[in-house]
Amino acid sequence: MMNKKFTFVPYNPNLKKFAQNLRKNGSKAELVLWNKLKTNQLGYDFHRQKPILGYIVDFYMPELGLVIEVDGISHVYKAEDDVNRDADLIRLGLTVLRFSDNEILNNTEGVVNTIIDWIERHVTSSPTLPRGRANNEHLP
Template sequence: MPHNNHYNQNLKPFARSLRKESTEAEIRLWCEVLSKGKTGYTFLRQRPVGNYIADFLSKELRLIIEVDGYSHNFKTEEDIQRDKDIAELGFITLRFSVEEVMRDLANVERFIVDWIEDSQTQVILLPPSMGDFQVS
């Protein structure tokens, strides 16, 4: 695994400016859910990773959380490619709309916490053909 989780030093100034200009939804998600280890894990805001800047990134969980505003309604293909590129770097992306964060933060938080819990539980899935056999 590359050092420092694919941190892109060249994007640092832009990431810093994005932190200063965070949206209301990003600030709310940060303050009420993700800051100060409230989930049990450390998240970083506006973190350069590869050729992108993640809204929120947890190195430990290999998780990126994005808050998509109105402009993302027109960037579906770009977001799909971005998520694919980020997955190739070893990260999973969870996306929430501004409306979800602002109107239903409790469910956004519940989804994130459930995802974290599920990611920390090793689940072994048997192929369907093995699910019905009997041991004699």
């Protein structure tokens, strides 16, 4: 697969201030996942609460156009909105991975490994990505 870099994605500038406020008030699951994604721990730059189109996505990796969404309990009631949002992002050429709060809180390493697996399948030359469990054992 070819690496594609999404250096600019269209967004509503009116959402920037709201996104900044969201960064200050993340859910526990968002913060747990952010601690795994930030500061290039996976070898890539992730942005948190990134405005794209008319939405604010939880996490965005511009290098490969990857959007990661954390679905709390409110998403149960907004499933149709999520489907429309995902369709808009996909039309832009982005990929959306969704994880529930429970998945992140109860299986953090499994979620991180799913993200790593996706990255490895979509890059031509991937940096060595850290895998493992709490004791940092490498997975096969």
